[in-house]
Amino acid sequence: MTGTRGLGARWRRRRPLRARLALAASAAVALVAVGVCAAAFTVIDYQMTRQLKLTLTQTAAQMSRDRHDWGPTPSDTVCQYPASSCVQIVPSDPAKDAHKPYVLPVSEATRQVADGRGEAFYERQKVAGRPVLMLTTRLGDKDEALQVAQRSDTVDRGVEQAAWALAAVGGAGVLLAAALGYWVSRTGLAPVARLTATAERIAATRDARHRIELPAGPPAREDEITRLATSFNTMLGELEQSVTAQRRLVADASHELRTPLTALRTNAELLARADRLTDAQRDRASAALGRQLREVTTLVNDLIELARDEEPQPLVEQVRPAALLEHAVGAAREHWPELTFTTAIDPAAADATVPGVPPRLARLLSNLLDNAAKFSPPGGPVETALCGVPGALELTVRDHGPGIEAGDLPHVFDRFYRAKAARALPGSGLGLAMARQIARAHGADLTAERAPGGGALFRLRIPLGYVRNPPVPTHGPTTR
Numbered sequence: 001m002t003g004t005r006g007l008g009a010r011w012r013r014r015r016p017l018r019a020r021l022a023l024a025a026s027a028a029v030a031l032v033a034v035g036v037c038a039a040a041f042t043v044i045d046y047q048m049t050r051q052l053k054l055t056l057t058q059t060a061a062q063m064s065r066d067r068h069d070w071g072p073t074p075s076d077t078v079c080q081y082p083a084s085s086c087v088q089i090v091p092s093d094p095a096k097d098a099h100k101p102y103v104l105p106v107s108e109a110t111r112q113v114a115d116g117r118g119e120a121f122y123e124r125q126k127v128a129g130r131p132v133l134m135l136t137t138r139l140g141d142k143d144e145a146l147q148v149a150q151r152s153d154t155v156d157r158g159v160e161q162a163a164w165a166l167a168a169v170g171g172a173g174v175l176l177a178a179a180l181g182y183w184v185s186r187t188g189l190a191p192v193a194r195l196t197a198t199a200e201r202i203a204a205t206r207d208a209r210h211r212i213e214l215p216a217g218p219p220a221r222e223d224e225i226t227r228l229a230t231s232f233n234t235m236l237g238e239l240e241q242s243v244t245a246q247r248r249l250v251a252d253a254s255h256e257l258r259t260p261l262t263a264l265r266t267n268a269e270l271l272a273r274a275d276r277l278t279d280a281q282r283d284r285a286s287a288a289l290g291r292q293l294r295e296v297t298t299l300v301n302d303l304i305e306l307a308r309d310e311e312p313q314p315l316v317e318q319v320r321p322a323a324l325l326e327h328a329v330g331a332a333r334e335h336w337p338e339l340t341f342t343t344a345i346d347p348a349a350a351d352a353t354v355p356g357v358p359p360r361l362a363r364l365l366s367n368l369l370d371n372a373a374k375f376s377p378p379g380g381p382v383e384t385a386l387c388g389v390p391g392a393l394e395l396t397v398r399d400h401g402p403g404i405e406a407g408d409l410p411h412v413f414d415r416f417y418r419a420k421a422a423r424a425l426p427g428s429g430l431g432l433a434m435a436r437q438i439a440r441a442h443g444a445d446l447t448a449e450r451a452p453g454g455g456a457l458f459r460l461r462i463p464l465g466y467v468r469n470p471p472v473p474t475h476g477p478t479t480r
Contacts, residue, residue: 021189025181026174033173037166044162048155049133053122056135060148063087064139085150086127090114092143103127104147110136114145124152131156191229198232208240260296264289318353319361321393321462325386328365332382336373339382346387354393354462356442364438364446367431368397368458375401375456393462400455404448412448 088104091097092114105125112118113136120137127149134149198210211233267289274282322345329341372382376399383398404412413436432448439446444462451457 019185021185022178022182025184026178029177029181030174033170033177037170040166041159041163045159048158052133052150052152052155053135056122056133056148056150059085059087059150060135060137060146063146063148085148086132087149088147089139090145090147092145104134104149106147110145110147113138115143125149191226195229195232198236202236208236208243211236260292264292264296267292315357315359316355317358319356319358320351320353321361321395322350322352322386324358324362324365325384325395328362328369329384331366332369332373335370336382338378339373339376339380341369341382342384344383344385346385349386349388349393352388352393352464354442354464356462360438361442364435364460365395365397367435368460371431371435372397372399372401372456372458375399377401389461391464393464395460395462396457397460398451398455398457400451403450403454404456406450409448409450413446 086103088102090102090106090110092111094111104127109118109121113120116138120135122133122135125132125134131152132149133152133155134147136145136147138144139146202208202210267285270277270285271282271289277285325345326343329343333339333341369382369384376382380400383396385396387394413432415430415433436446439460439462442462444460446458446460449457449459
Protein backbone atom coordinates (compact mmCIF):
# COMPACT_ATOMS: atom_id res chain seq x y z
CA MET A 1 0.00 0.00 0.00
CA THR A 2 2.86 2.35 0.85
CA GLY A 3 4.48 1.69 -2.52
CA THR A 4 1.18 2.40 -4.28
CA ARG A 5 0.79 5.69 -2.44
CA GLY A 6 4.39 6.59 -3.29
CA LEU A 7 3.78 5.92 -6.98
CA GLY A 8 0.60 8.03 -6.85
CA ALA A 9 2.44 10.91 -5.17
CA ARG A 10 5.26 10.78 -7.74
CA TRP A 11 2.73 10.75 -10.57
CA ARG A 12 0.96 13.81 -9.14
CA ARG A 13 4.25 15.66 -8.77
CA ARG A 14 5.28 14.92 -12.34
CA ARG A 15 1.97 15.89 -13.93
CA PRO A 16 1.23 19.57 -14.53
CA LEU A 17 -1.40 21.13 -12.28
CA ARG A 18 -3.46 21.94 -15.37
CA ALA A 19 -3.61 18.25 -16.37
CA ARG A 20 -4.40 17.14 -12.81
CA LEU A 21 -7.17 19.71 -12.49
CA ALA A 22 -8.68 18.72 -15.85
CA LEU A 23 -8.46 15.04 -14.92
CA ALA A 24 -10.07 15.67 -11.52
CA ALA A 25 -12.88 17.69 -13.11
CA SER A 26 -13.45 15.01 -15.75
CA ALA A 27 -13.45 12.25 -13.14
CA ALA A 28 -15.93 14.15 -10.98
CA VAL A 29 -18.26 14.77 -13.92
CA ALA A 30 -17.87 11.16 -15.03
CA LEU A 31 -18.88 9.91 -11.60
CA VAL A 32 -21.89 12.21 -11.62
CA ALA A 33 -22.84 11.17 -15.15
CA VAL A 34 -22.51 7.47 -14.33
CA GLY A 35 -24.52 7.96 -11.16
CA VAL A 36 -27.26 9.88 -12.99
CA CYS A 37 -27.41 7.30 -15.78
CA ALA A 38 -27.52 4.43 -13.29
CA ALA A 39 -30.30 6.16 -11.37
CA ALA A 40 -32.21 6.86 -14.59
CA PHE A 41 -31.82 3.23 -15.69
CA THR A 42 -33.07 2.01 -12.32
CA VAL A 43 -36.09 4.30 -12.48
CA ILE A 44 -36.94 3.29 -16.06
CA ASP A 45 -36.59 -0.42 -15.28
CA TYR A 46 -38.69 -0.05 -12.13
CA GLN A 47 -41.43 1.95 -13.84
CA MET A 48 -41.73 -0.34 -16.84
CA THR A 49 -41.74 -3.48 -14.67
CA ARG A 50 -44.27 -1.85 -12.35
CA GLN A 51 -46.53 -1.05 -15.30
CA LEU A 52 -46.33 -4.68 -16.45
CA LYS A 53 -47.17 -5.91 -12.93
CA LEU A 54 -50.09 -3.48 -12.78
CA THR A 55 -51.39 -4.90 -16.07
CA LEU A 56 -51.14 -8.44 -14.67
CA THR A 57 -52.95 -7.41 -11.47
CA GLN A 58 -55.76 -5.77 -13.42
CA THR A 59 -56.07 -8.80 -15.72
CA ALA A 60 -56.25 -11.16 -12.72
CA ALA A 61 -58.93 -9.03 -11.08
CA GLN A 62 -60.93 -8.91 -14.29
CA MET A 63 -60.67 -12.68 -14.74
CA SER A 64 -61.85 -13.27 -11.17
CA ARG A 65 -64.92 -11.12 -11.71
CA ASP A 66 -65.79 -12.56 -15.11
CA ARG A 67 -65.06 -16.21 -14.42
CA HIS A 68 -68.73 -17.22 -14.78
CA ASP A 69 -68.68 -15.72 -18.27
CA TRP A 70 -65.60 -17.42 -19.67
CA GLY A 71 -66.12 -20.63 -17.66
CA PRO A 72 -62.71 -22.25 -17.32
CA THR A 73 -62.37 -25.10 -14.87
CA PRO A 74 -59.36 -26.08 -12.85
CA SER A 75 -56.51 -27.06 -15.08
CA ASP A 76 -58.03 -25.08 -17.94
CA THR A 77 -55.67 -22.76 -19.75
CA VAL A 78 -56.48 -19.83 -22.01
CA CYS A 79 -53.44 -18.65 -23.90
CA GLN A 80 -52.84 -16.22 -26.73
CA TYR A 81 -49.24 -17.30 -27.31
CA PRO A 82 -47.00 -16.32 -28.80
CA ALA A 83 -49.07 -13.15 -29.22
CA SER A 84 -49.43 -11.70 -25.75
CA SER A 85 -50.78 -13.37 -22.60
CA CYS A 86 -51.79 -16.63 -20.95
CA VAL A 87 -54.20 -17.46 -18.10
CA GLN A 88 -54.70 -20.77 -16.26
CA ILE A 89 -56.36 -22.08 -13.07
CA VAL A 90 -54.54 -24.54 -10.80
CA PRO A 91 -56.31 -26.45 -7.96
CA SER A 92 -54.65 -26.89 -4.60
CA ASP A 93 -55.07 -30.68 -4.81
CA PRO A 94 -52.87 -32.22 -7.53
CA ALA A 95 -55.44 -35.07 -7.83
CA LYS A 96 -57.83 -32.67 -9.50
CA ASP A 97 -55.33 -31.79 -12.25
CA ALA A 98 -56.27 -32.64 -15.81
CA HIS A 99 -54.31 -35.22 -17.76
CA LYS A 100 -52.94 -32.69 -20.17
CA PRO A 101 -49.84 -30.78 -19.03
CA TYR A 102 -50.01 -27.21 -17.82
CA VAL A 103 -48.80 -24.51 -20.20
CA LEU A 104 -47.58 -22.28 -17.34
CA PRO A 105 -45.21 -23.80 -14.77
CA VAL A 106 -46.84 -25.07 -11.57
CA SER A 107 -44.80 -25.35 -8.38
CA GLU A 108 -45.44 -26.11 -4.72
CA ALA A 109 -45.67 -22.35 -4.11
CA THR A 110 -48.58 -22.30 -6.59
CA ARG A 111 -50.43 -25.00 -4.58
CA GLN A 112 -49.84 -23.04 -1.34
CA VAL A 113 -51.35 -19.92 -2.88
CA ALA A 114 -54.33 -21.99 -4.04
CA ASP A 115 -55.15 -23.31 -0.55
CA GLY A 116 -54.47 -19.93 1.11
CA ARG A 117 -51.17 -20.85 2.80
CA GLY A 118 -49.09 -18.57 0.55
CA GLU A 119 -49.19 -14.99 -0.63
CA ALA A 120 -49.55 -13.92 -4.23
CA PHE A 121 -46.23 -13.52 -6.00
CA TYR A 122 -44.59 -12.52 -9.27
CA GLU A 123 -41.91 -14.51 -11.07
CA ARG A 124 -40.16 -14.49 -14.41
CA GLN A 125 -40.50 -17.58 -16.57
CA LYS A 126 -40.27 -18.70 -20.19
CA VAL A 127 -43.32 -19.92 -22.10
CA ALA A 128 -43.03 -21.18 -25.67
CA GLY A 129 -39.49 -19.82 -25.70
CA ARG A 130 -40.67 -16.31 -24.81
CA PRO A 131 -39.86 -14.48 -21.56
CA VAL A 132 -42.90 -13.76 -19.44
CA LEU A 133 -43.71 -12.15 -16.10
CA MET A 134 -46.23 -14.33 -14.28
CA LEU A 135 -48.57 -13.43 -11.40
CA THR A 136 -49.86 -16.24 -9.17
CA THR A 137 -52.80 -15.29 -6.92
CA ARG A 138 -55.68 -17.06 -5.19
CA LEU A 139 -58.96 -17.22 -7.14
CA GLY A 140 -61.78 -16.06 -4.87
CA ASP A 141 -62.33 -18.13 -1.74
CA LYS A 142 -61.94 -21.47 -3.46
CA ASP A 143 -58.85 -23.63 -3.27
CA GLU A 144 -57.72 -22.53 -6.67
CA ALA A 145 -54.84 -20.36 -7.90
CA LEU A 146 -55.08 -18.07 -10.87
CA GLN A 147 -51.92 -17.70 -12.93
CA VAL A 148 -51.68 -14.78 -15.35
CA ALA A 149 -48.59 -14.41 -17.57
CA GLN A 150 -47.69 -11.73 -20.07
CA ARG A 151 -44.77 -11.42 -22.40
CA SER A 152 -41.96 -9.24 -20.96
CA ASP A 153 -39.59 -9.18 -23.91
CA THR A 154 -40.96 -5.81 -25.07
CA VAL A 155 -40.27 -4.38 -21.60
CA ASP A 156 -36.81 -5.94 -21.52
CA ARG A 157 -36.07 -4.55 -24.96
CA GLY A 158 -37.22 -1.08 -23.90
CA VAL A 159 -35.05 -1.21 -20.78
CA GLU A 160 -32.07 -2.36 -22.84
CA GLN A 161 -32.55 0.42 -25.36
CA ALA A 162 -32.80 2.94 -22.53
CA ALA A 163 -29.57 1.55 -21.06
CA TRP A 164 -27.73 2.00 -24.36
CA ALA A 165 -29.13 5.50 -24.80
CA LEU A 166 -28.12 6.48 -21.27
CA ALA A 167 -24.65 5.00 -21.77
CA ALA A 168 -24.22 7.02 -24.96
CA VAL A 169 -25.41 10.20 -23.29
CA GLY A 170 -23.15 9.56 -20.27
CA GLY A 171 -20.12 8.89 -22.48
CA ALA A 172 -20.74 12.04 -24.49
CA GLY A 173 -21.12 13.97 -21.23
CA VAL A 174 -17.81 12.63 -19.94
CA LEU A 175 -16.01 13.60 -23.16
CA LEU A 176 -17.59 17.05 -23.09
CA ALA A 177 -16.69 17.41 -19.42
CA ALA A 178 -13.08 16.46 -20.19
CA ALA A 179 -12.89 19.10 -22.92
CA LEU A 180 -14.53 21.74 -20.78
CA GLY A 181 -12.38 20.76 -17.78
CA TYR A 182 -9.21 21.20 -19.79
CA TRP A 183 -10.43 24.54 -21.13
CA VAL A 184 -11.44 25.75 -17.67
CA SER A 185 -8.16 24.62 -16.13
CA ARG A 186 -6.18 26.25 -18.93
CA THR A 187 -8.12 29.51 -18.63
CA GLY A 188 -8.44 29.55 -14.84
CA LEU A 189 -4.80 28.69 -14.20
CA ALA A 190 -3.42 31.22 -16.69
CA PRO A 191 -2.61 33.68 -13.84
CA VAL A 192 -0.88 30.86 -11.98
CA ALA A 193 1.16 30.11 -15.08
CA ARG A 194 2.11 33.79 -15.32
CA LEU A 195 2.93 33.78 -11.61
CA THR A 196 5.15 30.72 -12.05
CA ALA A 197 6.90 32.26 -15.06
CA THR A 198 7.48 35.50 -13.12
CA ALA A 199 8.88 33.61 -10.13
CA GLU A 200 11.18 31.60 -12.38
CA ARG A 201 12.30 34.78 -14.14
CA ILE A 202 13.05 36.46 -10.81
CA ALA A 203 14.96 33.37 -9.63
CA ALA A 204 17.00 33.38 -12.84
CA THR A 205 17.68 37.15 -13.01
CA ARG A 206 17.50 38.02 -9.27
CA ASP A 207 15.53 41.08 -10.32
CA ALA A 208 12.51 41.75 -8.10
CA ARG A 209 11.16 44.49 -10.36
CA HIS A 210 9.11 42.03 -12.42
CA ARG A 211 5.35 41.97 -11.87
CA ILE A 212 2.45 39.72 -12.90
CA GLU A 213 0.07 41.27 -15.39
CA LEU A 214 -3.39 41.53 -13.85
CA PRO A 215 -6.68 41.54 -15.78
CA ALA A 216 -8.53 44.82 -16.03
CA GLY A 217 -11.54 45.33 -13.80
CA PRO A 218 -12.59 46.66 -10.42
CA PRO A 219 -10.94 45.06 -7.36
CA ALA A 220 -14.36 44.02 -6.01
CA ARG A 221 -14.80 41.58 -8.92
CA GLU A 222 -11.43 39.88 -8.54
CA ASP A 223 -11.40 36.11 -8.16
CA GLU A 224 -9.12 34.06 -5.91
CA ILE A 225 -6.42 33.62 -8.56
CA THR A 226 -6.34 37.36 -9.29
CA ARG A 227 -6.09 38.08 -5.58
CA LEU A 228 -3.23 35.60 -5.37
CA ALA A 229 -1.45 37.39 -8.21
CA THR A 230 -2.12 40.75 -6.52
CA SER A 231 -0.69 39.44 -3.26
CA PHE A 232 2.33 38.11 -5.13
CA ASN A 233 2.86 41.51 -6.74
CA THR A 234 2.61 43.12 -3.30
CA MET A 235 5.16 40.65 -1.97
CA LEU A 236 7.45 41.45 -4.89
CA GLY A 237 7.09 45.15 -4.11
CA GLU A 238 8.03 44.54 -0.50
CA LEU A 239 10.94 42.36 -1.62
CA GLU A 240 12.12 45.05 -4.01
CA GLN A 241 11.94 47.65 -1.25
CA SER A 242 13.80 45.32 1.11
CA VAL A 243 16.55 44.67 -1.44
CA THR A 244 16.79 48.39 -2.22
CA ALA A 245 16.97 49.22 1.49
CA GLN A 246 19.62 46.55 2.01
CA ARG A 247 21.72 47.89 -0.82
CA ARG A 248 21.29 51.43 0.43
CA LEU A 249 22.23 50.34 3.95
CA VAL A 250 25.38 48.65 2.68
CA ALA A 251 26.25 51.70 0.56
CA ASP A 252 25.57 54.12 3.41
CA ALA A 253 27.50 52.01 5.90
CA SER A 254 30.43 51.79 3.50
CA HIS A 255 30.32 55.55 3.06
CA GLU A 256 30.14 56.19 6.79
CA LEU A 257 32.98 53.75 7.51
CA ARG A 258 35.24 55.09 4.78
CA THR A 259 36.16 58.34 6.59
CA PRO A 260 36.98 56.88 10.04
CA LEU A 261 38.84 53.96 8.48
CA THR A 262 40.92 56.35 6.38
CA ALA A 263 41.71 58.40 9.48
CA LEU A 264 42.56 55.20 11.36
CA ARG A 265 44.94 54.12 8.64
CA THR A 266 46.56 57.57 8.54
CA ASN A 267 47.11 57.68 12.29
CA ALA A 268 48.32 54.07 12.33
CA GLU A 269 50.85 54.83 9.58
CA LEU A 270 51.88 57.96 11.51
CA LEU A 271 52.40 55.97 14.70
CA ALA A 272 54.40 53.43 12.74
CA ARG A 273 56.99 56.19 12.31
CA ALA A 274 56.86 57.16 15.97
CA ASP A 275 60.64 57.56 16.16
CA ARG A 276 60.30 60.64 13.93
CA LEU A 277 57.56 62.27 16.06
CA THR A 278 57.82 64.40 19.13
CA ASP A 279 56.15 63.26 22.31
CA ALA A 280 53.29 65.74 21.82
CA GLN A 281 52.69 64.60 18.23
CA ARG A 282 52.75 60.97 19.31
CA ASP A 283 50.24 61.64 22.10
CA ARG A 284 47.89 63.50 19.73
CA ALA A 285 48.08 60.69 17.18
CA SER A 286 47.39 58.06 19.86
CA ALA A 287 44.42 60.03 21.20
CA ALA A 288 43.04 60.48 17.69
CA LEU A 289 43.51 56.77 16.97
CA GLY A 290 41.63 55.79 20.14
CA ARG A 291 38.81 58.25 19.43
CA GLN A 292 38.41 56.97 15.89
CA LEU A 293 38.43 53.36 17.07
CA ARG A 294 35.61 54.18 19.49
CA GLU A 295 33.63 55.85 16.69
CA VAL A 296 34.05 52.85 14.40
CA THR A 297 33.16 50.46 17.23
CA THR A 298 30.03 52.49 18.04
CA LEU A 299 29.01 52.59 14.38
CA VAL A 300 29.46 48.84 13.95
CA ASN A 301 27.51 48.12 17.15
CA ASP A 302 24.73 50.40 15.97
CA LEU A 303 24.54 48.56 12.66
CA ILE A 304 24.37 45.23 14.48
CA GLU A 305 21.57 46.53 16.69
CA LEU A 306 19.62 47.77 13.66
CA ALA A 307 19.93 44.35 12.02
CA ARG A 308 17.96 42.74 14.87
CA ASP A 309 14.34 41.98 14.02
CA GLU A 310 12.85 41.91 17.51
CA GLU A 311 13.66 41.99 21.19
CA PRO A 312 14.86 38.71 22.77
CA GLN A 313 11.84 37.37 24.66
CA PRO A 314 13.78 35.76 27.55
CA LEU A 315 15.04 39.24 28.54
CA VAL A 316 11.58 40.82 28.76
CA GLU A 317 10.57 41.92 32.25
CA GLN A 318 8.36 44.51 33.94
CA VAL A 319 10.01 47.92 33.64
CA ARG A 320 9.20 51.27 35.31
CA PRO A 321 9.62 53.93 32.61
CA ALA A 322 9.81 56.63 35.30
CA ALA A 323 12.88 55.01 36.86
CA LEU A 324 14.49 54.51 33.43
CA LEU A 325 13.88 58.15 32.54
CA GLU A 326 15.42 59.42 35.78
CA HIS A 327 18.48 57.21 35.28
CA ALA A 328 18.87 58.28 31.63
CA VAL A 329 18.55 61.98 32.55
CA GLY A 330 21.14 61.55 35.29
CA ALA A 331 23.59 59.98 32.84
CA ALA A 332 22.91 62.77 30.32
CA ARG A 333 23.68 65.44 32.95
CA GLU A 334 27.09 63.88 33.49
CA HIS A 335 27.80 63.64 29.77
CA TRP A 336 26.49 67.11 28.92
CA PRO A 337 27.27 69.20 32.00
CA GLU A 338 26.82 72.47 30.13
CA LEU A 339 23.10 71.82 29.56
CA THR A 340 20.13 71.87 31.90
CA PHE A 341 18.00 68.72 31.97
CA THR A 342 14.58 68.84 33.59
CA THR A 343 12.17 65.99 34.33
CA ALA A 344 8.43 66.19 35.01
CA ILE A 345 6.79 62.90 36.01
CA ASP A 346 3.05 62.63 36.52
CA PRO A 347 2.40 60.95 39.91
CA ALA A 348 -0.14 58.69 38.23
CA ALA A 349 2.62 57.36 35.92
CA ALA A 350 5.42 57.20 38.50
CA ASP A 351 4.77 53.57 39.50
CA ALA A 352 3.38 52.32 36.18
CA THR A 353 5.18 49.36 34.60
CA VAL A 354 5.34 47.99 31.09
CA PRO A 355 6.89 44.75 29.75
CA GLY A 356 10.18 45.35 27.98
CA VAL A 357 13.95 44.85 27.87
CA PRO A 358 15.47 47.42 30.27
CA PRO A 359 18.85 47.92 28.50
CA ARG A 360 17.11 48.45 25.17
CA LEU A 361 14.64 50.97 26.54
CA ALA A 362 17.49 52.74 28.32
CA ARG A 363 19.33 52.90 24.99
CA LEU A 364 16.24 54.42 23.37
CA LEU A 365 16.03 57.19 26.01
CA SER A 366 19.78 57.78 25.84
CA ASN A 367 19.63 58.26 22.06
CA LEU A 368 16.75 60.75 22.38
CA LEU A 369 18.56 62.74 25.08
CA ASP A 370 21.88 62.75 23.18
CA ASN A 371 20.07 63.91 20.04
CA ALA A 372 18.37 66.74 21.97
CA ALA A 373 21.66 67.71 23.65
CA LYS A 374 23.54 67.96 20.34
CA PHE A 375 21.05 70.51 19.01
CA SER A 376 20.62 72.54 22.18
CA PRO A 377 22.49 75.86 22.54
CA PRO A 378 25.06 76.07 25.37
CA GLY A 379 23.26 76.44 28.68
CA GLY A 380 19.93 75.65 27.03
CA PRO A 381 17.35 73.37 28.62
CA VAL A 382 16.35 69.85 27.58
CA GLU A 383 12.89 69.10 28.92
CA THR A 384 11.58 65.60 29.56
CA ALA A 385 8.15 64.56 30.80
CA LEU A 386 6.23 61.34 31.54
CA CYS A 387 2.46 61.20 31.88
CA GLY A 388 -0.36 58.72 31.56
CA VAL A 389 -2.79 58.62 28.65
CA PRO A 390 -5.63 56.14 28.02
CA GLY A 391 -4.07 52.69 27.61
CA ALA A 392 -0.48 53.95 27.43
CA LEU A 393 2.32 56.05 28.92
CA GLU A 394 3.57 59.08 26.99
CA LEU A 395 7.16 60.27 27.31
CA THR A 396 8.36 63.48 25.64
CA VAL A 397 11.85 64.91 25.05
CA ARG A 398 12.12 68.52 23.88
CA ASP A 399 15.09 70.70 23.02
CA HIS A 400 15.26 74.43 22.25
CA GLY A 401 17.57 74.18 19.27
CA PRO A 402 16.94 75.10 15.64
CA GLY A 403 14.16 72.52 15.33
CA ILE A 404 13.45 70.25 12.37
CA GLU A 405 12.92 71.64 8.91
CA ALA A 406 9.68 70.67 7.20
CA GLY A 407 11.64 68.88 4.43
CA ASP A 408 13.67 66.89 7.00
CA LEU A 409 10.73 65.84 9.18
CA PRO A 410 9.65 62.79 7.06
CA HIS A 411 13.25 61.48 7.01
CA VAL A 412 14.35 62.16 10.55
CA PHE A 413 14.19 58.44 11.45
CA ASP A 414 15.85 57.15 8.25
CA ARG A 415 19.19 55.38 8.59
CA PHE A 416 22.23 57.58 8.02
CA TYR A 417 20.03 60.59 7.29
CA ARG A 418 21.74 63.80 8.38
CA ALA A 419 19.98 67.15 8.16
CA LYS A 420 22.05 70.10 6.99
CA ALA A 421 22.24 71.45 10.53
CA ALA A 422 23.57 68.09 11.78
CA ARG A 423 26.29 67.37 9.24
CA ALA A 424 28.91 69.28 11.23
CA LEU A 425 27.97 67.51 14.49
CA PRO A 426 29.39 64.19 15.70
CA GLY A 427 27.38 61.05 15.09
CA SER A 428 26.67 58.50 12.41
CA GLY A 429 22.98 59.22 11.74
CA LEU A 430 21.83 55.96 13.36
CA GLY A 431 20.69 57.07 16.82
CA LEU A 432 17.10 57.96 15.98
CA ALA A 433 16.88 55.01 13.62
CA MET A 434 17.76 52.72 16.47
CA ALA A 435 15.40 54.54 18.83
CA ARG A 436 12.41 53.97 16.55
CA GLN A 437 13.33 50.33 15.97
CA ILE A 438 13.51 49.71 19.72
CA ALA A 439 10.18 51.49 20.15
CA ARG A 440 8.49 49.37 17.48
CA ALA A 441 9.97 46.20 18.95
CA HIS A 442 8.16 47.10 22.20
CA GLY A 443 4.92 47.94 20.42
CA ALA A 444 5.47 51.66 21.09
CA ASP A 445 5.15 54.62 18.72
CA LEU A 446 7.93 57.22 18.41
CA THR A 447 7.22 60.43 16.47
CA ALA A 448 9.00 63.74 15.88
CA GLU A 449 7.48 67.17 15.46
CA ARG A 450 8.38 70.83 15.57
CA ALA A 451 7.85 72.15 19.08
CA PRO A 452 5.79 75.31 19.61
CA GLY A 453 8.15 78.25 20.10
CA GLY A 454 11.10 76.48 18.43
CA GLY A 455 13.09 73.31 18.91
CA ALA A 456 12.22 69.67 18.32
CA LEU A 457 9.78 67.51 20.25
CA PHE A 458 10.01 63.70 20.30
CA ARG A 459 6.97 61.85 21.62
CA LEU A 460 7.17 58.19 22.73
CA ARG A 461 3.87 56.44 23.46
CA ILE A 462 4.35 53.10 25.24
CA PRO A 463 1.27 50.83 25.41
CA LEU A 464 0.52 49.04 28.65
CA GLY A 465 0.27 45.79 26.64
CA TYR A 466 3.26 44.23 24.89
CA VAL A 467 3.37 43.30 21.18
CA ARG A 468 5.14 39.94 21.14
CA ASN A 469 6.32 39.88 17.51
CA PRO A 470 6.36 43.52 16.42
CA PRO A 471 6.94 44.46 12.77
CA VAL A 472 10.30 45.90 11.90
CA PRO A 473 10.29 48.81 9.40
CA THR A 474 11.65 48.07 5.96
CA HIS A 475 13.91 51.10 5.85
CA GLY A 476 14.55 51.23 9.59
CA PRO A 477 14.65 54.33 11.84
CA THR A 478 17.74 56.95 12.38
CA THR A 479 19.23 60.21 13.82
CA ARG A 480 19.38 63.80 12.79
